[in-house]
Amino acid sequence: MIGLPSARPLRLIAGAASAAVALGASAVAMASAPHHAYNFVSEPGLHPPRLQVLERKHGLARGDFLVTTFGAGGRRQAGPLIVDSRARPVWFLPGRAPAEDFEQETYHGKPVLVFTRGRAIDVLNEHYRTIARLKAHQPWAIDGHDAQIIGGRIWVTVVREVAANLTQYGGPANGTVLDCGVQEYALKSGHLIRTWDALNPNGKANVPLSASKQQVSSLWDAYHLNSVQALPDGDLLISMRNTWAVYLIDPVTDTTVWTLGGKQSTFALGKGTSFSWQHDARLVSPAQGGLGTDVELTLFDDNSTTRAAKGLFLRLDTTTDQATLVDAYRHHPPLSVAIMGSMQLLPNGNALVGWGSEPYFTEYSPSGSRLLDVKWPDGDNTYRALFTDTWVGTPYYPPRAAVRAKTVYASWNGATGVAKWQVLAGANTKHLKVVASKRRGGFETAIALRQRYGSYEVRALNASGAVLGTSRAF
Numbered sequence: 001m002i003g004l005p006s007a008r009p010l011r012l013i014a015g016a017a018s019a020a021v022a023l024g025a026s027a028v029a030m031a032s033a034p035h036h037a038y039n040f041v042s043e044p045g046l047h048p049p050r051l052q053v054l055e056r057k058h059g060l061a062r063g064d065f066l067v068t069t070f071g072a073g074g075r076r077q078a079g080p081l082i083v084d085s086r087a088r089p090v091w092f093l094p095g096r097a098p099a100e101d102f103e104q105e106t107y108h109g110k111p112v113l114v115f116t117r118g119r120a121i122d123v124l125n126e127h128y129r130t131i132a133r134l135k136a137h138q139p140w141a142i143d144g145h146d147a148q149i150i151g152g153r154i155w156v157t158v159v160r161e162v163a164a165n166l167t168q169y170g171g172p173a174n175g176t177v178l179d180c181g182v183q184e185y186a187l188k189s190g191h192l193i194r195t196w197d198a199l200n201p202n203g204k205a206n207v208p209l210s211a212s213k214q215q216v217s218s219l220w221d222a223y224h225l226n227s228v229q230a231l232p233d234g235d236l237l238i239s240m241r242n243t244w245a246v247y248l249i250d251p252v253t254d255t256t257v258w259t260l261g262g263k264q265s266t267f268a269l270g271k272g273t274s275f276s277w278q279h280d281a282r283l284v285s286p287a288q289g290g291l292g293t294d295v296e297l298t299l300f301d302d303n304s305t306t307r308a309a310k311g312l313f314l315r316l317d318t319t320t321d322q323a324t325l326v327d328a329y330r331h332h333p334p335l336s337v338a339i340m341g342s343m344q345l346l347p348n349g350n351a352l353v354g355w356g357s358e359p360y361f362t363e364y365s366p367s368g369s370r371l372l373d374v375k376w377p378d379g380d381n382t383y384r385a386l387f388t389d390t391w392v393g394t395p396y397y398p399p400r401a402a403v404r405a406k407t408v409y410a411s412w413n414g415a416t417g418v419a420k421w422q423v424l425a426g427a428n429t430k431h432l433k434v435v436a437s438k439r440r441g442g443f444e445t446a447i448a449l450r451q452r453y454g455s456y457e458v459r460a461l462n463a464s465g466a467v468l469g470t471s472r473a474f
Contacts, residue, residue, distance in 0.1 A: 036377030037076040041409035051087040055373040063389030070098040072379035091414035100144035116144040127396040171216035180225040196251040214242035239281035248290040272325035275301035280342040300341035307336035311343035311353040342384030354385030361385035401458040425453035
């Protein structure tokens with residue numbers, strides 16, 4: 001038996017547990033952007049990365065992509081980022097620390113954005129106001145991998161350090177296990193409702209340390225839980241990178257319903273279904289639960305041991321304990337992915353694969369043809385890439401504008417409904433009239449004028465011509 005006196009204060013930064021064609025701005029702004037980052041005239045404080053579209057074909061799902069950028073020196077900033085199908089920024093929130101998990105959830109029936117930065121989770125409404133912020137109760141810390149909101153509650157992945165005698169595993173007597181778990185909180189109050197703990201030092205381990213595929217060290221990351229999906233029946237689907245396994249668990253009774261992969265798989269793995277160092281395990285139809293003859297599951301197979309990462313779509317039969325391959329999505333040329341990654345089936349039947357530490361994301365047709373391939377600048381990273389076709393951003397702050405010579409630059413960070421810009425100008429702010437208009441051309445639109453004026457203002461219009469917002473006069 002291992003000695004487990006007490007949990008130690010966590011020394012790791014939360015993000016460290018995961019060790020983790022030109023966009024449509026004006027030509028002037030792009031030409032001056034250093035280190036593959038944007039320089040916007042109207043938003044001089046924003047410098048998202050300039051993602052490169054390597055391939056783009058017809059048949060794409062209509063929507064946007066939720067990604068993160070870790071930053072890579074220079075003016076390139078880190079943070080959650082929404083981009084459109086041309087990889088142009090829609091919304092960006094820079095910060096000093098990288099954001100890892102970034103996704104769209106539903107909170108009390110309304111769409112929200114959820115992202116982790118450092119040891120905190122932030123929840124933003126459609127106006128980009130922070131409506132909730134959560135930190136885990138010590139000795140646990142939020143580790144940045146995943147979060148899911150169910151009604152008014154949130155499940156989050158957490159981590160802590162536990163002192164342990166690791167001699168029976170080939171480690172030191174005074175070692176430390178990086179324990180992991182999932183916790184359920186009341187999001188509004190921050191009240192802790194429930195914890196499921198892999199190591200479970202007060203009793204029998206829910207996942208034995210012998211299941212780990214990770215080499216033992218003095219600080220042993222034996223589990224590395226990196227995704228959680230809460231199901232309507234109360235069960236949880238979790239992925240543990242360092243055991244090479246996906247688990248369906250009952251967090252109330254602390255029982256494991258089944259295990260897919262790893263050393264103790266419940267299922268016989270059919271041809272093409274094995275995986276290693278995986279991320280982002282999801283049931284395709286969570287409402288159906290994780291039991292039955294036709295349980296469909298997706299995951300990202302980092303497969304870093306053989307240097308051939310792929311997105312997997314599997315079918316499980318829990319009556320015969322068989323796992324079969326439905327589809328696999330590979331990059332050409334192949335990508336060697338050390339960490340991170342994601343796999344998602346889209347509403348129109350397409351598939352989206354985020355390639356983690358090899359910073360690409362790729363959309364495939366139902367037949368497996370590559371429709372979209374997007375790359376981050378060298379040196380940058382992204383945790384995963386997720387698709388949304390339902391996010392409608394209406395910022396609480398007004399549009400931004402600036403003028404250079406006889407050109408006005410207009411933008412509105414996060415506004416998804418802008419179709420057209422109007423420029424109002426005059427001798428002063430009391431005598432403004434419409435002098436120009438132009439179709440939105442990406443995050444920032446350059447609008448050329450015939451002459452200079454004393455004062456300016458811009459209006460954002462939707463496709464019907466209604467005014468969505470007006471900038472400050474300047």
